[in-house]
Amino acid sequence: EPEVTQTPSHQVTQMGQEVILRCVPISNHLYFYWYRQILGQKVEFLVSFYNNEISEKSEIFDDQFSVERPDGSNFTLKIRSTKLEDSAMYFCASSGPGGSNQPQHFGDGTRLSIL
Amino acid sequence: AQSVTQLGSHVSVSEGALVLLRCNYSSSVPPYLFWYVQYPNQGLQLLLKYTSAATLVKGINGFEAEFKKSETSFHLTKPSAHMSDAAEYFCAVGGNNNDMRFGAGTRLTVKP
Numbered sequence: 001e002p003e004v005t006q007t008p009s010h011q012v013t014q015m016g017q018e019v020i021l022r023c024v025p026i027s028n029h030l031y032f033y034w035y036r037q038i039l040g041q042k043v044e045f046l047v048s049f050y051n052n053e054i055s056e057k058s059e060i061f062d063d064q065f066s067v068e069r070p071d072g073s074n075f076t077l078k079i080r081s082t083k084l085e086d087s088a089m090y091f092c093a094s095s096g097p098g099g100s101n102q103p104q105h106f107g108d109g110t111r112l113s114i115l
Numbered sequence: 116a117q118s119v120t121q122l123g124s125h126v127s128v129s130e131g132a133l134v135l136l137r138c139n140y141s142s143s144v145p146p147y148l149f150w151y152v153q154y155p156n157q158g159l160q161l162l163l164k165y166t167s168a169a170t171l172v173k174g175i176n177g178f179e180a181e182f183k184k185s186e187t188s189f190h191l192t193k194p195s196a197h198m199s200d201a202a203e204y205f206c207a208v209g210g211n212n213n214d215m216r217f218g219a220g221t222r223l224t225v226k227p
Contacts, residue, residue, distance in 0.1 A: 042217055048214050
């Protein structure tokens with residue numbers, strides 16, 4: 001069964017540095033998402049992406065965050081100047097045509113640790 | 116805005132007992148509702164989804180959920196718990212703009 005893959009599985013970065021988290025969504029999916037889960041807390045929506053542009057973003061997704069689909073397969077989340085509170089698991093997800101009535105398929109996440 | 120509330124951050128049952136995980140939703144339009152499971156150090160796996168076709172939805176691993184509009188609920192059940200069901204369970208509602216809002220999660224513990 002097709003999977004969403006995320007790399008790296010664990011990223012350690014110094015505070016203030018830029019970090020890029022990478023995702024390869026399922027190949028025929030059209031909608032792409034990023035979520036964040038701080039340790040012990042709930043999964044929080046960050047952003048959705050469709051047709052090469054952001055379709056929805058939460059209040060968490062401020063100017064330090066950006067997303068990009070640089071080619072036909074990758075979907076990246078960039079955090080420009082990391083802060084200690086950015087430490088969390090970041091999950092990428094994708095879904096097929098139909099939008100919000102379609103289930104999202106999640107990757108196994110990238111654990112981001114900011115020192 | 117759409118949202119879900121999960122009642123009980125932690126549920127503990129004995130092996131073989133009924134599992135009941137509660138979820139209530141808030142939505143101004145007919146909602147799309149989902150249950151996901153998260154095993155330790157893994158991503159979220161879809162258990163089942165409700166998209167208005169039938170109020171009783173059957174999912175994987177013997178789980179099912181019933182959509183009750185009058186109660187704005189979408190509780191997850193399983194008749195007989197297994198040790199392998201121990202995990203974190205998240206209820207979620209599909210938003211109008213392709214976002215998804217998750218509940219806070221319920222950690223299920225299964226005692227032998």
